Amino acid sequence: MLKWLFGEIHFKFQGSEVERFLNLAFSRQVDLREVKYTTDGLTFKTSLKNFRQVKTIGKKVGGKTKVIAKEGAWFWWKKVLKRPGIIAGLFLLLGIIYSLTGFIWFIEIDGFSGRQREILDILKARKVKPFVRKKAVDEKMLKREILAQMPEISWVGIEKKGVRLIITGKMREESYRQKYKKADIVAKRDGIIKEILVFRGSLRVKPGQKVTAGEVLISGVDERGKAIVAEGTVKAVTWYKKxxxxxxxxxxxxxxxxxxxxxxxxxxxxxxxxxxxxKGFALAIMVEKRYKLSLGRKFAVPIELYKVTYREVKRKVRKLTLEEGAQKAYNLALEELKKEVDMKQITYMDKSVRSLGDAVEVVVKAQALEDIGQILGIQED
Structure with missing residues (x-):
């Protein structure tokens, strides 16, 4: 790749002193590539920096050096410089591509249990559609609008990725209003409150406040003191360690x-x-198979073929390098992390590796922005 980038010259050497030409070139550390003998000399390739040396050596041995072809970005660029129209067109093309990347071309909606049409209607009301400017799309405001108009949604994620606007979300799995006569929304884990959206109930926390697991976030009591089922979302910065x-x-x-x-x-x-x-094996994997003869659902024939295959195996011990062990531990830590948090909600991750002699230890710390609210209430009789 570098050879092509800086330029490469294809030479033809004509003369009887071929061996002398090669010896001089190699002694002067001239890099010759793809050397091929011909009836009257040889052909080869070399980099642009060796041009003068090749010409000098050719004259010294009484031969003739001729350039067959010039290859690479350097020579291509020199040709382009002679044609200002191509340069202008190239910059114009780059400018058009750059300006087009400032627009949303595609809108992708994932989740929402088949209610994507309602999401599209909300986007349309907010004038969010294909070929709208990226700067005109406020993700936070759009997220609040969706949650306000569809309280049955548990969480929404909005991301600008290239020329795509990706909206993901999840509906609540059941109607808590029918299940409980009074319910609070409490924190399912420790965190620092970042965003709050209340649909029903009394807010008990504020942005920037640190909360602990089990603490009431939205109380199931209205402004008149009546017991209700609280509804809302409370997003917080949370931490995980594996x-x-x-x-x-x-x-x-x-x-x-x-x-x-x-x-x-x-x-x-x-x-x-x-x-x-x-013969028997010291160590083997056993695979069982049974084949029953049948003449249809109503006619069962009491004939059965039973086969057991023993496949011999042997124990093989391999010594992992520190890097291999660390990568394996890191992958296992990520699998454990995925069981507790959606990886899309992780905003920061840090990894530390420690050698333990015959083992390696990896500690993964992650920070996420997620809805920490969960329903805690008294069920209907």
């Missing part, structure tokens, strides 16, 4: 390719051994 240790000695079972099998035929309660395993 620690995983992986031994650097990895043991695996590897098939040797050797197999033996046992085959039996059953007639009702009678059993006939058709094939016995010729």
């Amino acid at each position: 620690k995983v240790q992986v031994p650097l000695r990895e043991e695996r079972l590897v098939p040797t390719g050797q197999e033996s099998s046992l085959v039996k035929l059953f007639f009702g309660k009678k059993e006939i051994t058709l094939k016995k395993p010729p």
Whole structure:
């Protein structure tokens, strides 16, 4: 790639002193590539910086050097510079592409349990449509608008990605108004309040406040003191920590390719051994299969073929490098993290690695922005 970028020249050398030409070139550390002998000399390629040296060596040995072709970005650019129209067109094209990336071309809606049409109507009311300027789309305001008009949504994510506007969301799994006669929204984990949207109930916290798991965020009491089912979303900055240790000695079972099998035929309660395993293995994986003879759903024939295949395996121990062990531990930590939080909601992640001699320890710390509210209420009788 670098050779093409800085330019490459294809030469033809004509003369009888071919070996002398090559010896001089190599002694002066001239890089010759793709050297091919011809009837009257040879052809080769070299970089642009060796042009003068090749010409000088050719004259010294009484030969003739001729440029066959010039390749690479350097020569292409020199040709372009002679044609200002191409340069102007290139910059115009780049300008058009750059300006087009400032617009939303596509709107993708994922989730919402088949209610994407309602989301599109909200977007249309806010004049958010294909080919609108990116700067005209306020993600936070749009998110509040969707949640305000559709309180049955549990969370909404809006992201500008290239020329796409991606909107993801999830509906509440059940109607809490029918299930409870009074319910609060409480914190399911510790965090610092970032965004609040209340549909029903009395707000008990404010942005920037630190809350702990179980603390009431929105109380299930209205302004008259009547018990209700609180509804709303409370997004907070939360933290996760996963620690995983992986031994650097990895043991695996590897098939040797050797197999033996046992085959039996059953007639009702009678059993006939058709094939016995010729030998036993010290360590093997057993695979069982049963084949029943049938003449349809109503006619069951009491004949069954039973086959067991023994596949020999052996233990193979491999010593992992520190990097391999760290990567394996990191992948396991991510899997554990995915069980607790949607990876799309993670805003920051940090990884630390520590060698333990015969093992490696990886600690993954993550920060997320998520809805920490969960319903806690008294069920209807």
